Structures are given as structure tokens and as C-alpha cells.
Amino acid sequence: MTGSNLKIELEKLIGKNKVSSDIGDRLCFSRDVTPICYKWIDLYKLPPYICDVVVSPENTEDVIKIVQFAKKNKIKIFIYGGGSGVVGGVIPTEGGITIDMSRMSKVVILDEESLTIEVESGIIGQNLEDFLNKKNYTLRHFPQSIRSASVGGFIATKSTGQFSTKYGGIENYVTGLEVVLPDGNVLITSDKPRSSTGPDINNFFIGSEGIFGIITRAILKIYKMPEKVIYHCFIYEDIFSALDSIREIMQTGLKPPVIRLYNREESRQKFAKLGFDYDGCLMILCFEGNSELVDAESEVAQKICTKMKAKNIGDELGKLWFDNRFDTRHILEKEEEFGGVSDAIELAASWSKIKKLYADVESYFRKKQITLASHFSHAYTTGISVYNIFFLNVKDEEEAIKRFYAVWNDVMEIALNNDATISHHHGIGIIKKDKLREELNEGINILENLKEKLDPDNIINPDKLITKMI
Numbered sequence: 001m002t003g004s005n006l007k008i009e010l011e012k013l014i015g016k017n018k019v020s021s022d023i024g025d026r027l028c029f030s031r032d033v034t035p036i037c038y039k040w041i042d043l044y045k046l047p048p049y050i051c052d053v054v055v056s057p058e059n060t061e062d063v064i065k066i067v068q069f070a071k072k073n074k075i076k077i078f079i080y081g082g083g084s085g086v087v088g089g090v091i092p093t094e095g096g097i098t099i100d101m102s103r104m105s106k107v108v109i110l111d112e113e114s115l116t117i118e119v120e121s122g123i124i125g126q127n128l129e130d131f132l133n134k135k136n137y138t139l140r141h142f143p144q145s146i147r148s149a150s151v152g153g154f155i156a157t158k159s160t161g162q163f164s165t166k167y168g169g170i171e172n173y174v175t176g177l178e179v180v181l182p183d184g185n186v187l188i189t190s191d192k193p194r195s196s197t198g199p200d201i202n203n204f205f206i207g208s209e210g211i212f213g214i215i216t217r218a219i220l221k222i223y224k225m226p227e228k229v230i231y232h233c234f235i236y237e238d239i240f241s242a243l244d245s246i247r248e249i250m251q252t253g254l255k256p257p258v259i260r261l262y263n264r265e266e267s268r269q270k271f272a273k274l275g276f277d278y279d280g281c282l283m284i285l286c287f288e289g290n291s292e293l294v295d296a297e298s299e300v301a302q303k304i305c306t307k308m309k310a311k312n313i314g315d316e317l318g319k320l321w322f323d324n325r326f327d328t329r330h331i332l333e334k335e336e337e338f339g340g341v342s343d344a345i346e347l348a349a350s351w352s353k354i355k356k357l358y359a360d361v362e363s364y365f366r367k368k369q370i371t372l373a374s375h376f377s378h379a380y381t382t383g384i385s386v387y388n389i390f391f392l393n394v395k396d397e398e399e400a401i402k403r404f405y406a407v408w409n410d411v412m413e414i415a416l417n418n419d420a421t422i423s424h425h426h427g428i429g430i431i432k433k434d435k436l437r438e439e440l441n442e443g444i445n446i447l448e449n450l451k452e453k454l455d456p457d458n459i460i461n462p463d464k465l466i467t468k469m470i
């Protein structure tokens with residue numbers, strides 16, 4: 001079916017004002033924040049993949065109609081939440097229909113007794129947080145992209161936020177889902193605190209990157225606003241003794257929502273940007289919640305850090321971090337430079353493997369003479385994630401794309417050799433999928449078999465997450 005016929009047929013189904021074949025809309029919804037998308041525009045003026053039509057459903061019934069129509073006519077569907085993904089998850093690699101979820105953004109039910117909220121999946125994270133804050137509640141899921149990412153995107157990518165060390169990733173929030181499956185049927189999982197009724201069906205969709213269906217609603221845990229918030233900042237001579245402190249903090253049973261440790265390079269950039277004259281590795285620690293618990297946790301944590309010879313520099317840098325925590329200009333501006341590219345490679349490993357992983361990654365970038373700023377965050381009792389931001393300057397855009405893929409390939413190899421995950425929270429998309437099999441082993445066959453059963457014609461989000469094309 002051609003673009004104009006497709007538009008006419010979809011308009012008949014869901015209404016005229018919900019379908020667009022305008023080139024501006026098609027371009028806008030055919031890309032995300034993956035560095036290659038910036039380069040494509042410079043290189044080719046038009047990206048290589050453009051959807052034929054953009055549909056903006058207003059309710060689950062619209063989504064069902066779109067899916068049934070696409071299945072019947074064997075037209076591909078791509079799902080666009082907030083478009084803030086960084087692995088190409090929304091790129092319409094086979095044209096077809098892109099579903100823009102932004103009109104499905106209502107709050108459905110706030111359950112103040114159970115502390116849960118049901119929302120339509122297109123709601124943007126910050127809008128949900130603002131709604132909750134007005135009622136003295138909070139989600140406490142703060143990915144840096146909160147102002148542009150949607151709840152559906154959070155769930156589909158298995159995202160995590162800056163306060164995850166206490167509250168967990170999005171998987172710790174979801175208690176129920178509504179999903180339009182690839183055959184047009186609707187799955188509703190109701191909200192229970194826990195159940196032993198087989199594998200948790202929600203988990204098939206958390207991190208599914210849309211390949212198993214379109215998430216239309218979600219029930220999420222919420223929290224009361226914390227009574228007290230305290231920041232502490234420490235400077236360490238070396239990064240490994242700081243890592244030992246974090247391990248001890250976590251394994252002692254403390255629950256800091258924020259624990260961030262910057263390597264020397266990223267600390268240097270932070271100190272310079274904020275006008276401080278320190279040297280060493282900066283650690284920011286936060287405790288929040290009930291006042292008495294916060295004071296007790298703070299005291300224990302400070303003892304652990306000073307035992308490791310850290311210098312306590314007060315709370316100012318922590319508060320400044322909090323105020324500026326959504327500012328990512330220094331990374332995104334790089335993509336707009338001719339021949340410039342930067343990206344964040346978010347790995348994670350258990351405590352017994354993290355130091356070697358960090359050393360191997362650091363040595364790789366040093367040998368290649370590529371600037372690297374790294375920090376550790378999202379800590380667990382068993383390990384921690386490390387966020388590696390690299391900055392490249394090469395002669396032109398084509399070379400930038402080549403080097404971008406080469407760096408990713410090499411660093412994922414280093415991760416796999418160190419038994420680390422190739423993605424702690426950004427997902428796989430189209431950028432990392434060639435390496436997923438190495439990490440998941442037999443697991444990838446399970447995903448492929450599930451996809452084949454649920455979506456035999458490979459209609460929804462093809463080419464994402466799993467490699468095998470059906």
C-alpha cells in the first residue's frame with residue numbers, strides 16, 4: 001500500500017486528525033537521539049529510514065484498530081514514545097506506520113491508599129512527576145531524559161533513574177500493564193504486590209523494546225515526598241578505594257538514592273565547570289526519607305568514607321549536581337559538530353569484576369587517545385554500573401559514523417570479556433544487537449521464539465533488540 005492510500009485507509013479507521021503523511025512529521029518521528037541520526041542529516045540531508053505515515057492514537061481502541069489493520073495488510077509498525085532513546089529504537093527501518101504515543105498521556109487513577117498510579121503510556125516523565133508533586137507524591141524515577149521520555153519508553157527500554165540505588169529501575173515500579181499484542185488482543189495484568197502464578201508476565205514487556213506489543217497503560221508505584229534530604233561530597237585520591245567505600249555502604253545495608261563516583265577526568269570537568277579548585281575523584285552521596293533514618297544512615301556512611309581516607313568537602317557540590325542534573329548540553333552539542341561524536345556506554349559488572357572492567361575500558365580509550373569521562377552510579381549490593389562518555393573529533397561525518405561503531409564494538413567486546421553487561425539501562429535498539437547473542441546465549445532463542453509466536457509476520461518494531469529476522 002502506498003503512502004497516500006495508507007493515509008486514506010488509516011483516516012477511515014481512526015479519524016482524519018490522527019494521521020499525517022506530512023514530510024516534517026515523518027522526519028520528526030523517524031529518529032531519536034542516537035548519534036548516527038545527527039550524522040545522517042549532515043551526510044544525506046534526509047535520513048535513510050523514513051516512515052510512510054505517522055498516526056497519533058487517542059486511546060487503546062485506536063491502537064487496536066491500527067494493529068489489526070497493519071497485521072491484515074502486512075505493514076510494519078514502529079512505536080515512538082518520547083524519542084529520547086539513544087540506540088535507534090524508534091528508527092523505522094522498513095518504512096510503514098509510526099505510532100506517536102503522545103496523545104495517550106492521561107492520568108487514569110491515583111490510588112492514594114496503595115500508593116500506585118495508573119497512567120496512559122505516552123505521558124512524559126516530568127509531567128507525571130509534576131502531577132504527583134502537586135499532591136505531595138513523587139515517582140522518584142529520574143532518568144536524565146525525564147523531560148522528554150515517556151512512561152512507555154521507560155518500560156520498553158528498562159530505564160533507570162538517578163535515584164535508582166534506593167528505588168530501583170523501572171522494573172521495580174511496574175505493578176500492572178495494558179499491552180496491545182501484535183494480533184490486536186489486549187493483555188491486562190492487574191496490580192498485585194506479588195504473586196506466585198508463574199513467571200511475571202509484566203517482565204516480558206519490561207525491556208522488550210516494543211517487539212512484543214504496544215504498552216498503552218501502566219500502573220506504577222509512587223512514594224510520599226521525602227521528609228529530609230542530605231547530601232555529602234567526598235574526594236578520594238584513587239578511584240578504587242572510593243569503589244570499596246561504595247561496596248561497603250551497599251553491603252552494610254544503607255540505601256542512598258544517589259551515589260555517584262566520578263573518575264579524575266570527569267571530576268576535573270565538574271570542578272572546573274562549577275568553579276572549584278579540587279583534585280581527585282569526586283563522590284556524591286545522598287540520603288532521603290524519614291529524618292531519623294536519614295541521620296543514622298548519613299552517620300554510618302560518613303564513617304565508612306573517612307575510614308577509606310576520603311576528604312569530606314560538605315554538601316555544596318551535591319546540591320549543585322541536583323540543580324543541574326538534567327543538563328546534557330556538553331554531550332549533545334558534540335553531535336552537532338562536524339566530525340564530532342560523543343556517546344555514553346553504560347556497562348555494569350559485579351563487584352569482583354568491576355575494577356578490571358574499568359581498567360580495561362580506561363586503557364582502551366587512553367591507547368586510542370580518545371577523551372573519556374567516566375562515572376559509577378546505580379549501585380547494588382552485588383555490583384555497580386559504570387557510565388563511560390567518550391568524545392571523538394574526526395575529519396568528517398562518514399568517518400565519525402565509522403569510528404562510532406568501531407568504539408562501540410570494541411568496548412562491548414571488553415565488556416563481554418569481563419563478564420559485564422553490554423547495556424545497564426539504554427537498551428539494545430539497532431546499535432548493540434549484533435552483540436546481544438554473546439551476552440544472552442540460549443536466552444536469545446527464547447526471545448526469538450516468543451517473538452515468532454506473538455508476531456509471526458514480524459509487524460511490530462522489526463529489526464530491534466533481537467538479530468534474527470523472521
Ligand SMILES: Cc1cc2nc3c(=O)[nH]c(=O)nc-3n(C[C@H](O)[C@H](O)[C@H](O)COP(=O)(O)OP(=O)(O)OC[C@H]3O[C@@H](n4cnc5c(N)ncnc54)[C@H](O)[C@@H]3O)c2cc1C
Nearest residue numbers: 081082083084085089143144145150152153159160210215
Ligand atoms: C540526554 C539523555 C539522557 C538520558 N538519560 C537516561 C537515564 O538517565 N536513564 C535511562 O534509562 N535512559 C536515559 N536516556 C535514554 C532514554 O531517554 C531512555 O531510553 C527512555 O526510557 C526512552 O523513552 P522514550 O519515551 O523517549 O522512548 P523512545 O525513544 O520513543 O523509544 C525507545 C524504545 O521504546 C519503544 N517504545 C516507546 N514507547 C513504547 C510503548 N508505549 N510501547 C512499546 N514500546 C515502546 C520504542 O519503539 C523504542 O524501541 C537518556 C537519553 C538522553 C538523550
